[in-house]
Amino acid sequence: MGYTVAIVGATGAVGRTIAGKLEERNFPADKVKFLASARSAGTKVQFRGEEHTVLEAVPDQFDGVDIAFFSAGGNVSKALAHEAVRRGATVIDNTSAFRMDPDTPLVVPEVNRDVLQHHKGLIANPNCSTIQMVCALEPIRKKFGLERVIVSTYQAVSGAGAEAIGELGRQGTDMEGRAQSDAALLPVKAGSKHYPIAYNAIPQIDSFGEDGYTLEEWKMINETKKIMGMPDLRVSATCVRLPVVTGHSESVYFETGNPEADTESVRAALAGADGITVMDDPEAQIYPMPLFAEGKDDVFTGRLRKDPDVPGAFHLWVVSDNLLKGAALNSIQIAEALIADGAVKGEGADGTRQHINGDGHAIR
Amino acid sequence: MGYTVAIVGATGAVGRTIAGKLEERNFPADKVKFLASARSAGTKVQFRGEEHTVLEAVPDQFDGVDIAFFSAGGNVSKALAHEAVRRGATVIDNTSAFRMDPDTPLVVPEVNRDVLQHHKGLIANPNCSTIQMVCALEPIRKKFGLERVIVSTYQAVSGAGAEAIGELGRQGTDMEGRAQSDAALLPVKAGSKHYPIAYNAIPQIDSFGEDGYTLEEWKMINETKKIMGMPDLRVSATCVRLPVVTGHSESVYFETGNPEADTESVRAALAGADGITVMDDPEAQIYPMPLFAEGKDDVFTGRLRKDPDVPGAFHLWVVSDNLLKGAALNSIQIAEALIADGAVKGEGADGTRQHINGDGHAIR
Numbered sequence: 001m002g003y004t005v006a007i008v009g010a011t012g013a014v015g016r017t018i019a020g021k022l023e024e025r026n027f028p029a030d031k032v033k034f035l036a037s038a039r040s041a042g043t044k045v046q047f048r049g050e051e052h053t054v055l056e057a058v059p060d061q062f063d064g065v066d067i068a069f070f071s072a073g074g075n076v077s078k079a080l081a082h083e084a085v086r087r088g089a090t091v092i093d094n095t096s097a098f099r100m101d102p103d104t105p106l107v108v109p110e111v112n113r114d115v116l117q118h119h120k121g122l123i124a125n126p127n128c129s130t131i132q133m134v135c136a137l138e139p140i141r142k143k144f145g146l147e148r149v150i151v152s153t154y155q156a157v158s159g160a161g162a163e164a165i166g167e168l169g170r171q172g173t174d175m176e177g178r179a180q181s182d183a184a185l186l187p188v189k190a191g192s193k194h195y196p197i198a199y200n201a202i203p204q205i206d207s208f209g210e211d212g213y214t215l216e217e218w219k220m221i222n223e224t225k226k227i228m229g230m231p232d233l234r235v236s237a238t239c240v241r242l243p244v245v246t247g248h249s250e251s252v253y254f255e256t257g258n259p260e261a262d263t264e265s266v267r268a269a270l271a272g273a274d275g276i277t278v279m280d281d282p283e284a285q286i287y288p289m290p291l292f293a294e295g296k297d298d299v300f301t302g303r304l305r306k307d308p309d310v311p312g313a314f315h316l317w318v319v320s321d322n323l324l325k326g327a328a329l330n331s332i333q334i335a336e337a338l339i340a341d342g343a344v345k346g347e348g349a350d351g352t353r354q355h356i357n358g359d360g361h362a363i364r
Numbered sequence: 365m366g367y368t369v370a371i372v373g374a375t376g377a378v379g380r381t382i383a384g385k386l387e388e389r390n391f392p393a394d395k396v397k398f399l400a401s402a403r404s405a406g407t408k409v410q411f412r413g414e415e416h417t418v419l420e421a422v423p424d425q426f427d428g429v430d431i432a433f434f435s436a437g438g439n440v441s442k443a444l445a446h447e448a449v450r451r452g453a454t455v456i457d458n459t460s461a462f463r464m465d466p467d468t469p470l471v472v473p474e475v476n477r478d479v480l481q482h483h484k485g486l487i488a489n490p491n492c493s494t495i496q497m498v499c500a501l502e503p504i505r506k507k508f509g510l511e512r513v514i515v516s517t518y519q520a521v522s523g524a525g526a527e528a529i530g531e532l533g534r535q536g537t538d539m540e541g542r543a544q545s546d547a548a549l550l551p552v553k554a555g556s557k558h559y560p561i562a563y564n565a566i567p568q569i570d571s572f573g574e575d576g577y578t579l580e581e582w583k584m585i586n587e588t589k590k591i592m593g594m595p596d597l598r599v600s601a602t603c604v605r606l607p608v609v610t611g612h613s614e615s616v617y618f619e620t621g622n623p624e625a626d627t628e629s630v631r632a633a634l635a636g637a638d639g640i641t642v643m644d645d646p647e648a649q650i651y652p653m654p655l656f657a658e659g660k661d662d663v664f665t666g667r668l669r670k671d672p673d674v675p676g677a678f679h680l681w682v683v684s685d686n687l688l689k690g691a692a693l694n695s696i697q698i699a700e701a702l703i704a705d706g707a708v709k710g711e712g713a714d715g716t717r718q719h720i721n722g723d724g725h726a727i728r
Contacts, residue, residue, distance in 0.1 A: 152516035152615035200655035208646035212669035251516035293566035303578035
């Protein structure tokens with residue numbers, strides 16, 4: 001007895017990755033419905049060796065759905081997520097539509113799994129660049145405390161969708177003509193100006209607010225505070241798009257406020273945390289890089305070192321696959337935690353349909 | 365009556381750029397000698413419409429040279445710079461060999477031109493990533509003070525020499541095979557491991573010290589303190605190599621310690637400074653990018669914004685051509701300042717051979 005699952009945005013980069021990961025992790029789904037916009041309806045997708053036709057995402061499609069993963073953009077989530085909840089589905093939304101809604105839990109299972117107990121049918125999956133950072137900071141916070149974070153990001157184009165990968169590929173073949181490359185997508189498709197990303201670094205992800213910060217930067221600031229349950233944490237961010245296909249990197253500076261924290265014990269805290277791989281051996285030139293984090297589940301950390309002047313403050317380099325832990329994998333881990341904790345909507349607290357062990361991994 | 369100039373490392377990326385800029389700026393050179401290693405001797409170079417043969421850099425070549433630009437690596441400078449000084453030349457060294465030597469001025473003319481008065485024949489040109497940062501910080505320090513700097517860099521491959529550009533070009537044409545690209549140069553040619561730079565970000569520039577920082581990071585920390593004359597300034601850095609041909613970018617966080625500093629007045633301080641161009645109109649998507657800073661002399665600044673939590677603290681995005689202001693141009697500006705200030709070695713304080721006006725620009 002498994003679950004009926006829907007994937008909304010099934011033809012997009014994240015939707016496809018969700019399907020692949022459901023299969024790979026033996027997620028207890030009896031049935032998976034592939035949904036998308038009218039434009040993409042009719043597309044065929046492969047799942048568990050069978051071909052499935054993508055259907056148009058309309059409210060009635062959520063009848064009988066237990067768990068719905070949304071990753072078709074904020075407007076689709078705003079239009080359909082509550083319709084799905086009303087029909088009995090538990091929605092895990094991968095857009096920014098509800099992340100800062102006080103009634104919607106914003107969850108990275110390694111950090112704040114407990115808040116899943118209080119959901120009302122809708123759970124938000126955080127922004128990709130936020131997820132990998134809080135995964136790295138949480139074990140440090142637990143052991144030493146955390147007072148301040150200053151992050152500069154190095155973000156991959158796949159965060160802007162599959163089309164952006166194609167644009168980078170076309171531009172990349174012409175290094176000589178790089179300054180004249182055609183650009184139609186980045187930094188923001190709907191924006192008035194587009195710049196080549198190949199052989200460039202664009203200090204804009206998402207649109208600008210009035211204060212000079214981009215929405216991506218505010219996501220990192222506000223979502224980090226919400227997920228970590230630290231409304232007064234000082235966080236500030238600069239977000240930059242790079243000519244990298246997949247894999248976000250982050251230069252994270254943090255102050256624990258704890259002069260007892262030393263490099264070795266911080267590294268040990270990271271090494272002992274779920275979902276973190278420490279790659280930190282400078283002499284052997286071992287450190288995380290996005291090119292080698294692609295396709296991997298973990299958050300990779302390295303280059304840990306003390307601030308020369310400020311006790312208890314450190315630099316850390318954090319890399320993860322933005323489509324996996326940054327999106328699809330975290331969404332599925334939320335679903336697995338819901339099942340394990342008996343918190344899929346409509347179930348009793350005893351989780352009568354529980355097919356997942358306490359670690360959130362599927363039991364065959 | 366002009367100067368006799370030598371360029372040591374005349375066949376390298378910086379040496380060639382020095383020659384081009386000497387020509388473009390009408391530098392008052394009667395004669396230019398092109399010097400390089402025995403391996404490159406015999407190479408032909410064009411200068412002022414004439415072909416010149418590159419000669420081997422040996423001590424006797426510096427007889428009669430007034431100003432020698434060195435950019436052939438630290439070992440060449442260690443072997444020959446003092447030989448050149450002994451023969452009467454004023455040496456402007458673009459390597460790290462003497463930068464932290466207390467007897468050697470380390471100069472960015474916009475910041476500490478005054479220390480040129482005390483040189484002993486040898487002047488060091490700072491590291492590329494340091495130069496553009498101190499250019500941006502100095503006008504802010506002057507007006508508001510400066511207490512702390514945290515920088516993450518986004519550095520171009522041309523900083524690793526002309527060969528590295530070729531390697532990026534070859535790797536860039538094969539996005540699909542990116543994880544298997546041949547790599548023989550980066551991050552450090554003499555290192556034991558090499559990683560592809562195309563579609564990647566490598567958090568290592570230069571080799572590692574025992575404390576987990578790279579030498580590039582220590583250069584940014586120590587050179588900034590020396591140039592700005594602030595031994596107690598708190599500076600910390602993370603340096604990252606990117607698939608960008610030319611143009612270093614920096615995410616610079618700084619605390620002025622002055623709660624009166626606001627975005628508008630900091631931006632005005634930058635706009636009024638020599639050698640700085642402010643490109644900062646988020647709504648119109650105007651901000652500096654390395655692809656468009658290539659070939660330009662200025663240091664470009666943008667994305668200035670206040671830290672949401674810390675009064676008097678700001679983020680700034682700083683971009684400049686690492687071969688120009690980061691190397692060749694700054695070296696020539698040092699020479700122009702020496703001439704204008706009558707401080708070329710062997711001259712009287714009245715600068716009898718002065719052909720340069722007070723702004724350091726050549727007079728025809």
